[in-house]
Amino acid sequence: MDLADGELPAYVYDLAALDAHAGAVRAALPPQVELYYAAKANPESRILAALAPHVDGFEVSSGGELAHVAEAVPTSAMAFGGPGKTPAEIASALALGVHRFHVESLHELRTLGHLAAGNAGTPVGVLLRFNLAVPARLLAAGALAMGGRPSPFGLDPGEADAAVRMLTDGSYPELELVGVHAHLASGLDAAELAAVAEAVADWATALARRHGVALGELNVGGGMAVDYADPGAHFDWAGYGAALGRIARDRPRLRLRIEPGRALTAYCGWYATEVLDVKRSHGEEFAVVRGGTHHLRTPAAKGHDQPCAVLPVADWPHPWPRPAGGPGPVTLTGQLCTPKDVLARAVPAAGLRAGDRVVFAMAGAYAWNISHHDFLMHPHPTVHFVGGTGAR
Numbered sequence: 001m002d003l004a005d006g007e008l009p010a011y012v013y014d015l016a017a018l019d020a021h022a023g024a025v026r027a028a029l030p031p032q033v034e035l036y037y038a039a040k041a042n043p044e045s046r047i048l049a050a051l052a053p054h055v056d057g058f059e060v061s062s063g064g065e066l067a068h069v070a071e072a073v074p075t076s077a078m079a080f081g082g083p084g085k086t087p088a089e090i091a092s093a094l095a096l097g098v099h100r101f102h103v104e105s106l107h108e109l110r111t112l113g114h115l116a117a118g119n120a121g122t123p124v125g126v127l128l129r130f131n132l133a134v135p136a137r138l139l140a141a142g143a144l145a146m147g148g149r150p151s152p153f154g155l156d157p158g159e160a161d162a163a164v165r166m167l168t169d170g171s172y173p174e175l176e177l178v179g180v181h182a183h184l185a186s187g188l189d190a191a192e193l194a195a196v197a198e199a200v201a202d203w204a205t206a207l208a209r210r211h212g213v214a215l216g217e218l219n220v221g222g223g224m225a226v227d228y229a230d231p232g233a234h235f236d237w238a239g240y241g242a243a244l245g246r247i248a249r250d251r252p253r254l255r256l257r258i259e260p261g262r263a264l265t266a267y268c269g270w271y272a273t274e275v276l277d278v279k280r281s282h283g284e285e286f287a288v289v290r291g292g293t294h295h296l297r298t299p300a301a302k303g304h305d306q307p308c309a310v311l312p313v314a315d316w317p318h319p320w321p322r323p324a325g326g327p328g329p330v331t332l333t334g335q336l337c338t339p340k341d342v343l344a345r346a347v348p349a350a351g352l353r354a355g356d357r358v359v360f361a362m363a364g365a366y367a368w369n370i371s372h373h374d375f376l377m378h379p380h381p382t383v384h385f386v387g388g389t390g391a392r
């Protein structure tokens with residue numbers, strides 16, 4: 001697509017690529033496994049709509065996401081997770097008919113139980129989210145463990161019996177214990193994630209057996225690895241799907257569910273911009289691009305170099321000389337007055353010049369929506385969708 005200078009920086013989302021990718025992910029999963037999308041990774045309405053045919057539902061983690069997803073994809077199922085749900089958020093979820101709550105604490109369970117009282121009709125399904133220990137041997141270096149150490153997420157395993165009792169002793173007749181949720185780490189490869197899922201399934205099965213209840217559902221979360229250093233290396237969905245199939249086969253009455261975010265949408269987004277200045281500082285070359293990490297915070301948040309390509313532009317419309325780089329690598333920074341505004345280091349872009357364009361890949365998840373848009377009051381990027389119906 002052609003972007004005019006005045007449209008830069010720009011976010012470009014390839015909806016056709018997203019459609020193909022989500023279809024391939026779904027096809028790699030056995031039928032017993034439900035696929036939810038964690039909306040927080042990128043809640044753009046058109047992205048949600050493109051995903052909707054491929055997913056069984058959406059995981060939302062705030063009242064804002066709840067209202068937005070309900071409007072963007074009104075016929076889709078939602079599961080409400082996340083810490084610190086307010087009574088008002090829980091009440092709106094109940095009013096919207098949300099059928100799954102991922103409960104994060106005993107206090108939240110009591111709140112939900114009270115608010116659900118008088119909620120005539122179908123029982124409210126509860127999945128208890130647990131902060132289970134992930135055996136260290138299952139994790140590679142670089143994986144971000146959220147489980148098994150002190151954290152605000154989920155119930156402590158020591159509270160498991162009390163939580164199950166609260167749901168089975170008649171205290172909250174409107175609530176139904178349907179299963180267990182565990183999102184324990186992110187950045188795991190398929191073998192690691194499958195081993196974690198199996199360990200969680202064993203733990204949850206033992207809990208259910210101890211209480212003589214059936215375990216209907218097990219949500220093993222998201223966290224599928226996305227390798228920003230190697231954009232072509234995708235998570236092994238076929239391998240993970242096969243492993244989940246084996247877990248499901250051994251537990252025929254258990255419905256497995258996963259809720260990836262990053263690994264579904266990271267690849268469909270691009271952040272395109274232009275070089276404003278090129279200069280040397282103490283022996284290192286810098287190119288300052290229009291925009292920066294206030295639009296694409298991902299590399300600053302994750303501490304990586306965002307993969308990018310330089311598109312040379314022949315034209316230089318100004319009468320003053322055009323800044324140009326030398327033969328060595330260059331650091332691409334943005335317009336913010338902070339040394340943290342680095343998009344990519346050691347980019348092999350010999351002879352890069354002001355006016356050249358730079359396109360950053362893998363900007364479809366935790367990118368625009370996690371960025372501090374208004375810091376320094378630069379204009380926001382323009383947003384474009386290609387490859388979808390009614391693309392502009």
Ligand SMILES: *Cc1c(COP(=O)(O)O)cnc(C)c1O
Pocket residue numbers: 038040041059081082183186187221222223224259260261262263
């Ligand atoms: C963020 C989150 C996800 C998605 O994680 P990804 O790393 O984007 O796949 C899934 N479940 C929960 C509970 C989360 O908080």
